[in-house]
Amino acid sequence: MNKSKLGLPIGTTLDRFIKQKEDEFSSATGELSQLLRDIALAGKIINKEVNKSGLLDITGGFGEKNVQGEDQQKLDVVADIRFTRALKNGGMTCAVVSEEEQEIIHLNPNCRYVVAIDPLDGSSNIDVNVSIGTIFSIYKRISPVGGPVQDEDVLQKGTEQVAAGYILYGSSTMLVYTTGRGVHGFTLEPSLGEFVLSHNKMKSPKDGKIYSINEGNYFAFDEWVRAYVDDCKKKGMTARYIGSLVADFHRNMMKGGIYLYPNTEKAPNGKLRLLYECNALAFIAEQSGGVATNGKERILDIQPTTFHQRSPLYIGSSEMVEYATSFIKADTVAG
Numbered sequence: 106m107n108k109s110k111l112g113l114p115i116g117t118t119l120d121r122f123i124k125q126k127e128d129e130f131s132s133a134t135g136e137l138s139q140l141l142r143d144i145a146l147a148g149k150i151i152n153k154e155v156n157k158s159g160l161l162d163i164t165g166g167f168g169e170k171n172v173q174g175e176d177q178q179k180l181d182v183v184a185d186i187r188f189t190r191a192l193k194n195g196g197m198t199c200a201v202v203s204e205e206e207q208e209i210i211h212l213n214p215n216c217r218y219v220v221a222i223d224p225l226d227g228s229s230n231i232d233v234n235v236s237i238g239t240i241f242s243i244y245k246r247i248s249p250v251g252g253p254v255q256d257e258d259v260l261q262k263g264t265e266q267v268a269a270g271y272i273l274y275g276s277s278t279m280l281v282y283t284t285g286r287g288v289h290g291f292t293l294e295p296s297l298g299e300f301v302l303s304h305n306k307m308k309s310p311k312d313g314k315i316y317s318i319n320e321g322n323y324f325a326f327d328e329w330v331r332a333y334v335d336d337c338k339k340k341g342m343t344a345r346y347i348g349s350l351v352a353d354f355h356r357n358m359m360k361g362g363i364y365l366y367p368n369t370e371k372a373p374n375g376k377l378r379l380l381y382e383c384n385a386l387a388f389i390a391e392q393s394g395g396v397a398t399n400g401k402e403r404i405l406d407i408q409p410t411t412f413h414q415r416s417p418l419y420i421g422s423s424e425m426v427e428y429a430t431s432f433i434k435a436d437t438v439a440g
């Protein structure tokens with residue numbers, strides 16, 4: 106039997122997978138590998154807390170608001186602390202931009218990598234035992250190593266990401282990431298405490314039946330979005346909306362589907378954050394054969410201007426996103 110056709114055997118640990126990928130690059134320094142390991146470690150720690158969150162005093166509100174004006178959940182803050190600490194101790198990160206922090210968190214100036222992170226995604230689902238996640242983007246700094254990290258080091262287009270991914274704390278815990286050479290998924294084997302390769306070279310189906318949108322905002326959407334949602338209903342498509350971006354995105358990438366978080370009058374730029382939500386998932390989507398746009402341009406081509414800027418997001422199976430955004434043109438022409 107020609108086992109090589111199978112590629113890396115399912116069951117390869119994340120550590121071994123990262124090492125093998127690193128060995129494929131003679132110029133690799135191992136820094137990015139270590140950084141990915143730091144994120145995986147923090148993910149395991151958070152996973153432990155998420156799994157027993159009902160038992161621990163980490164459910165409920167933290168009693169403060171974050172830079173977005175949202176009530177922070179205790180687990181938002183715990184996750185923020187855990188990831189920042191793991192990246193600091195890992196020693197490969199010069200700065201972090203987090204959803205839960207107003208400003209850049211400066212870590213080790215002698216490092217090359219910058220991390221943008223949504224420590225806990227799907228906060229509204231924390232206390233009700235519904236899947237939640239963590240989202241991360243990694244960039245190489247532009248300013249010289251050793252000097253202070255500049256805003257420009259963080260405000261880079263999504264096309265400049267060197268790696269991105271998410272951790273999904275669901276029925277199982279998965280880490281899914283890309284370094285621009287395909288998308289790979291690892292499932293946490295709880296008794297081993299190891300992330301193990303379970304989904305090699307993930308591909309998003311070109312088309313699908315699932316549409317994910319918070320229809321509670323239906324009357325606040327632009328006309329074209331309403332027309333597209335109506336069209337989905339006329340076609341008897343399947344409406345699925347968990348309210349955790351990572352979980353909705355992951356399901357749709359596996360089964361074929363589209364996730365839409367449009368702008369509304371109240372939120373002219375939508376709700377989701379470009380640097381640590383949209384860019385990471387857009388990189389994963391494109392690497393798995395999908396598409397991600399804000400309705401006007403490719404998410405990865407958007408030039409960020411502020412750390413916490415928002416963007417409308419239409420992401421998922423390529424044919425579905427292209428079809429959905431074709432309603433924009435119809436709307437403008439009709440306009």
Ligand SMILES: O=P(O)(O)OC[C@H]1O[C@](O)(COP(=O)(O)O)[C@@H](O)[C@@H]1O
Nearest residue numbers: 223225226227228229319348349350
């Ligand atoms: O409740 P809404 O308006 O549908 O928003 C849900 C969306 O907001 C988010 O919870 C925003 O992320 P955070 O939980 O990290 O703030 C997404 O995960 C989710 O898709």
Ligand SMILES: [Mg+2]
Nearest residue numbers: 223226227382
């Ligand atoms: Mg989020």
Ligand SMILES: [Mg+2]
Nearest residue numbers: 204223225226
């Ligand atoms: Mg969050």
